[in-house]
Amino acid sequence: MNLKELPFSMKPVGWFQIAWSGEIPAGEVKPLRYFGEDLVAFRGEDGELRLMNAHCHHMGAHLGHGGKVKGNCVTCPYHGWVWNGEGKNVEIPYQENTINKRIKTWHVTEQHGCVFMWHDPTGSAPRWELPHMFDSFREFSDRDESEFYPIYPHGTRRWPNEPVHPQITFENSVDSMHFRYVHDSPLDPMLLEMDIRENDSVFRTLFGFKSVRTNNIEMTFDTRTSGVGCSFNVFKGAYNYRVLFSATPIDDETSELFNTIWWERKDGEAGDMPLVIQERIKNEILTTVDEDLLVWRHQKYVDRPMLAKQDVKAFNMLRKWQAGFYDLPPAEQVD
Amino acid sequence: MALIKFISVNGDVREVNADSGSNLMQVALDNGIDEILGECGGSCSCATCHCYIAEDWLAKSGTPDEIEQEMLECALDPAKNSRLACQVNISNELDGMVVHLPESQY
Ligand code: FES
Ligand code: FES
Ligand SMILES: [Fe+2]
Numbered sequence: 001m002n003l004k005e006l007p008f009s010m011k012p013v014g015w016f017q018i019a020w021s022g023e024i025p026a027g028e029v030k031p032l033r034y035f036g037e038d039l040v041a042f043r044g045e046d047g048e049l050r051l052m053n054a055h056c057h058h059m060g061a062h063l064g065h066g067g068k069v070k071g072n073c074v075t076c077p078y079h080g081w082v083w084n085g086e087g088k089n090v091e092i093p094y095q096e097n098t099i100n101k102r103i104k105t106w107h108v109t110e111q112h113g114c115v116f117m118w119h120d121p122t123g124s125a126p127r128w129e130l131p132h133m134f135d136s137f138r139e140f141s142d143r144d145e146s147e148f149y150p151i152y153p154h155g156t157r158r159w160p161n162e163p164v165h166p167q168i169t170f171e172n173s174v175d176s177m178h179f180r181y182v183h184d185s186p187l188d189p190m191l192l193e194m195d196i197r198e199n200d201s202v203f204r205t206l207f208g209f210k211s212v213r214t215n216n217i218e219m220t221f222d223t224r225t226s227g228v229g230c231s232f233n234v235f236k237g238a239y240n241y242r243v244l245f246s247a248t249p250i251d252d253e254t255s256e257l258f259n260t261i262w263w264e265r266k267d268g269e270a271g272d273m274p275l276v277i278q279e280r281i282k283n284e285i286l287t288t289v290d291e292d293l294l295v296w297r298h299q300k301y302v303d304r305p306m307l308a309k310q311d312v313k314a315f316n317m318l319r320k321w322q323a324g325f326y327d328l329p330p331a332e333q334v335d
Numbered sequence: 336m337a338l339i340k341f342i343s344v345n346g347d348v349r350e351v352n353a354d355s356g357s358n359l360m361q362v363a364l365d366n367g368i369d370e371i372l373g374e375c376g377g378s379c380s381c382a383t384c385h386c387y388i389a390e391d392w393l394a395k396s397g398t399p400d401e402i403e404q405e406m407l408e409c410a411l412d413p414a415k416n417s418r419l420a421c422q423v424n425i426s427n428e429l430d431g432m433v434v435h436l437p438e439s440q441y
Pocket of ligand 2: 360372373374375376377378379380381382383384406419420421422
């Protein structure tokens with residue numbers, strides 16, 4: 001997909017996944033690149049994760065390549081200047097005064113082992129909260145995180161460099177017919193419910209899958225898409241796993257895609273994910289995005305698609321809602 | 336101790352007390368004079384503490400050394416009475432000094 005032809009930019013407002021918590025243990029730094037910015041994430045000795053622009057204001061070294069965590073700060077690999085999580089220079093080891101120019105910082109949040117950054121071209125603080133993989137679905141499926149295997153590393157996969165716009169990927173959430181053709185689904189899921197909630201930040205759909213044998217709905221799945229960055233999916237019925245799918249712009253031409261699976265533990269089982277389940281997730285579950293990508297990579301965006309009759313309402317509602325995540329005016333300061 | 340008058344482009348006057356031994360950039364920062372950025376922290380390497388000293392105070396404020404003169408060339412709209420505030424040391428002699436602030440540092 002040529003993202004330059006799209007009528008919307010790669011600078012949407014919202015929460016976007018950038019990592020899994022397990023990738024950045026305490027005391028470590030990680031270089032990142034999203035939204036056209038070189039970034040560095042580091043976890044202080046207090047366990048808190050910090051995210052800021054990567055380049056040192058002294059002579060521009062990248063703090064994520066060779067930088068070292070010192071307390072809750074990061075030390076530049078080039079000349080040892082020390083920066084705290086607010087982007088403030090707190091120490092120049094060989095001179096008394098420090099510099100006043102700050103490094104730009106970004107809001108991050110971690111939940112259930114996934115790391116998200118808030119992106120807002122106006123620099124406004126987060127305008128809404130992210131859905132919660134467990135708390136948000138209580139009324140649909142009341143299961144606890146402890147009933148699932150740890151996600152990292154075996155329940156995770158990333159596609160680091162795809163010519164795909166995040167917004168396109170979430171059109172799957174209303175696209176009932178692609179399951180048959182793209183994902184080889186034996187029966188077509190039915191869209192049962194659809195609404196917009198959480199002050200317009202979440203688009204929610206409920207799909208049902210019928211059983212081939214009995215023709216009864218044997219599995220439902222509830223999808224909550226947060227802006228144009230992440231979709232949280234909970235399956236209930238024959239399978240009870242949960243999926244987080246995220247897409248994050250790297251620059252104006254590429255995105256990184258993330259998939260995370262919470263797989264239900266067998267009764268009473270503790271510990272890490274058994275090998276057979278690891279293999280199954282790797283070969284059967286974490287491959288769905290590959291199937292979608294075969295289409296997305298080569299798709300040409302159609303602004304006014306000739307939709308099938310049954311899809312018109314959902315598609316129009318989704319696209320109209322998605323348009324609200326671009327070019328927002330600065331949020332009003334409430335303090 | 337010296338009383339310093341900062342005058343911004345729109346004519347706003349802010350009077351602040353400055354301790355002897357400090358420098359004019361630090362005084363501006365400590366008193367919320369946003370027109371002075373002082374990004375390099377006073378090392379005379381960023382020219383974001385540029386200001387204009389009122390003519391009749393120029394002599395008392397001192398003469399810029401070679402490094403400061405070179406840095407002043409990087410400032411936006413330098414003039415004959417331009418100084419880098421971090422290089423102006425506060426002394427009792429500067430009591431009453433008038434400093435004009437630039438519209439912006441970049
Ligand atoms: S470039 Fe970072 S300390 Fe010099
Ligand atoms: S503070 Fe940088 S030159 Fe004065
Ligand atoms: Fe799909």
